[in-house]
Amino acid sequence: MTTIKDIATKLGISTSTVSKGINGASDISEQMRQLVLDTALEMGYIPKSMKDISRRKICILIENMSYENIDQFGYEIIEGFKRAASKKHMDVTIIPTNLSMKSSRRxxxxxxxxxxxxxxxxxxxxxxxxxxxxxxxxxxxxxLDNQIAGNPNVAYIGTENQEGIDAAVSHLAELGHKKIAFLNGTEHSMVTEERQNAFTSCMESHGLIPDENLIRYGCFLPDCAKDHVPGFLEHGATAVMCASDLIASGVINEAARLGYRVPEDISVIGFDDLPIAQYLSPPLTTIRQDRTALGQSALLVLDSLINDLSISKLLLRPKFIVRGSTGPCKAK
Amino acid sequence: MTTIKDIATKLGISTSTVSKGINGASDISEQMRQLVLDTALEMGYIPKSMKDISRRKICILIENMSYENIDQFGYEIIEGFKRAASKKHMDVTIIPTNLSMKSSRRxxxxxxxxxxxxxxxxxxxxxxxxxxxxxxxxxxxxxLDNQIAGNPNVAYIGTENQEGIDAAVSHLAELGHKKIAFLNGTEHSMVTEERQNAFTSCMESHGLIPDENLIRYGCFLPDCAKDHVPGFLEHGATAVMCASDLIASGVINEAARLGYRVPEDISVIGFDDLPIAQYLSPPLTTIRQDRTALGQSALLVLDSLINDLSISKLLLRPKFIVRGSTGPCKAK
Structure with a gap:
């Protein structure tokens, strides 16, 4: 077991300087602190405070995700995680990451x-x-929704995208839709790529032809709808599947603005089942991600990794929820 | 909450007959017992003994798998499961399934x-x-190693096959091997199909050409080696990857019988890292599945399903273990 003294000997400095480096005291230079931390990491040093397994400290790091209010995507995930952590007597700190932290600290x-x-x-x-x-x-x-191959310390949790998208395409196919558009989320995200592939393969498995004019990347916000809905309608889409409920709300508004009724003229499906989904007009048919369960599962997996059970991946089932925004296809 | 009385009323029989049907008393007919059980299931009846969550009864159903001795595949899985269950105060019964049970009981x-x-x-x-x-x-x-789409009551646990096979192909490629054979397990198993696809895609991602003369289905036992190793050698294979350590032991023996030395003339890689792997001659390079962790994870997932956390899939990391059965390729 590496001690503070081992680190001091290796670096040829005093044990008190090592302590200061590890505990973040202000009276040593930033370079020295980083050197001490790097050496401690390299030598596998574990501070006393981390050995107390009866009261572990863990954290949630967040970027690019809203979580402050119950109607935002991250809220229930964090609630589920915190509740599960408190049952295991773990202390959770929430840390919104930002550029300065990324560049200054490893x-x-x-x-x-x-x-x-x-x-x-x-x-x-x-x-x-x-x-x-x-x-x-x-x-x-x-x-969440991201995967690192080959590192046994990192696990991925998420929802079975293929299963959710398959339920949605199957629902639309049963309603007679053939020209189905897909307004995806932001490019360069693992979940976006997975859904893109799932959409194409589900269309094909239902005997439908994915039309490249009807498949677009957007962002996860309502605003992206106005850039793509006119093109979808022009190319004859009778249904639009969206990568989030927020996108779907934008699609419903944009369709209305262009004089199209939902679901009479065009069906719309969301993703997530945020609290707003049931209050949209019409209420939104959507693919539910159980966010509380995602949070609970994340804690389950993190606790397993901490205890050397090397989980690579845990996926939850989505649930397809039919509401008023989808209806029979009237186009011939 | 459905009661025995509800079931009796629905079927127009006495409550004592319903009790007998559910508790398996011998003085009612098999048809009546099945009718009572079917009706109970349909109405969502939960017997009193299942409501006691402080001492749940769960079972392990096994077929086509050896588990009695520590050197067999199922042994540590079951040990890991039982140990994790006992921490949660669950009682585990092990039930080898057989044809008669399949046909007579749903x-x-x-x-x-x-x-x-x-x-x-x-x-x-x-x-x-x-x-x-x-x-x-x-x-x-x-x-274990099997998946059911769309049913939230059923989950799949297993090992990341792609990651294990990628590590093995990458190791052989670094040693200069190009003609790599793959002796897979029994056809019509999910894990076999997954590994088959993984092998082909990993070969391609390392710039190697999968040769159809070098890819064969076998079974998970040593015996299948003698049917395929002569053909592999004839087609110039310099390495054989196997879907189990038992197959690999058969390959080593068959190669020796034909006058080929391992690893000088041909490299061999197993899968699983059973206890025997390190005692083979030469000791076997293999893809380790952490079987104790598989058992622990199965319990973790089963407990989650029982508590309505709808996990679809949990995968563990394999670990690639280099021993003496692989060496540099000498063929030009």
Whole structure:
């Protein structure tokens, strides 16, 4: 077991300087602190505060995701995670990440300095600076909707996209729709790519032809609808599947603005089943992600990783919820 | 909440007959017992013994898998499961399934009659009679290496095959091997098909050409080696990847019989890392499945399903273990 003294000997400095480096005291230089932390990590040092397994400190790192209010995507995920953590007597800190943190602190040394035994990471995209660090991290880390191959310290949790999209395409096919559009989320996210492939393969498995004029990347917000809905209608779409309920709300508004009724003229399907879905007009048919369960599962997996059970992936079932925004296809 | 009386009223029989049907008393006919059980299932009846959540009864159903001795595949899986179950105060019964049980008892009524709250199912193949029942079951059920789409009561646990096979192909490619053979397990098993696809795609991603003369289905036992190794050698294979350590042991013996040395003339890789792997001559390079962790994970998932957390899939990381059965390719 590596001690403070081992680190001091290796670096040829005093044990008090090592302590200061690890505990973040202000009277040593930033370079020295980083050197101490790097050496501590390299030598596998575990601070006393992290050895107390009766009261572990863990954190949730969030970027690009709203979570403050109950109607936002991240809210119930975090609630589910915190509730499950409190049953295991773990303390959870929520940390919105930002650019300054990314550039000034490396992930592993940040976690060590703060005595976090593990993290649940939300909102990463594939191009994120963190992704490179996660390939190598020794810190137990759970990612929502993101996957790192080959590192046994990192696990992925999410929802079975293929199953959700298959239920939606199947529902629309039964209603007679053939020209089905797909307004996806932001490019360069794992979940977006998975859904894109799922959409194409589900269309084909239902004997429908995916039309490239009807498949577009957007963002996860309502605003992107106005860029793509006119084109979809022009190319004869009778239904639009969306990668989020917020996109779907934008599609409903944009269709109305152009004089199309939902579902009489065009059917719309969302993704997530946020609280707003049932209050839209018409109420939204959507693919539900059980966000509380996602949070609970993330804690289950993080606790397993901390205890050396090397889970790579945990996926939950989506639930397809039919409301008023989908109806029979009237086009010939 | 459905009571015995509700069932009696619906069927127009006495409550004592219903009790006898559910508790398996011998003085009513088999048809009546089945009718009572079917009606109870249909009406969502939960026997008193299943409401005691402080001491749940669960079972492990096994077919086509050896598990009695520590050197057999199922042993540690079951040990891991039982140990995790005992921490949650669950009672585990191990039930080797057989044809007579399959034909005479339906899965859901069997579980209800025995007051099992859930099951962990090992050794199913895709053509198994149980598979059709599992599509509809209301009983929380975890399958090893098998997947049922769309039923929120059934989950799949296993190992990331792609990751393991990628590590093995990558290792052989680094050693200069190009003509790599793959001796797979029995056809019509989900894991076999997944590994078949993984092998082809990993070969391609390493710039190697999968040769159809070098890809064969066998079974999971040593014996299948003698049917395929001569053909592999004839077609110039310099390495053989196997779907189990037992197959690999057969390949090593068959190669020796034909005058080929391992690894000098041909490299061999196994799958599983059974206890025998390190005692083979030479000791076997293999893709380790952490069987104790598989058992622990199965319990984790089954407990989640019982508590309405609808997990679809949980996968563990394999670990690639290099021993003496692989070496540099000498062929030009």
């Amino acid at each position: 992930y592993d040394s940040f976690m060590l300095k703060n005595s976090y035994s593990g993290a649940f990471f939300l909102g990463l995209t594939l191009h994120d600076d963190y992704m490179a660090q996660l390939i190598q991290t020794r810190v137990p880390t759970v990612l | 899965y859901d009524s069997f579980m209800l009659k025995n007051s099992y709250s859930g099951a962990f199912f090992l050794g199913l193949t895709l053509h198994d009679d149980y598979m059709a029942q599992l599509i509809q079951t209301r009983v929380p059920t975890v399958l």
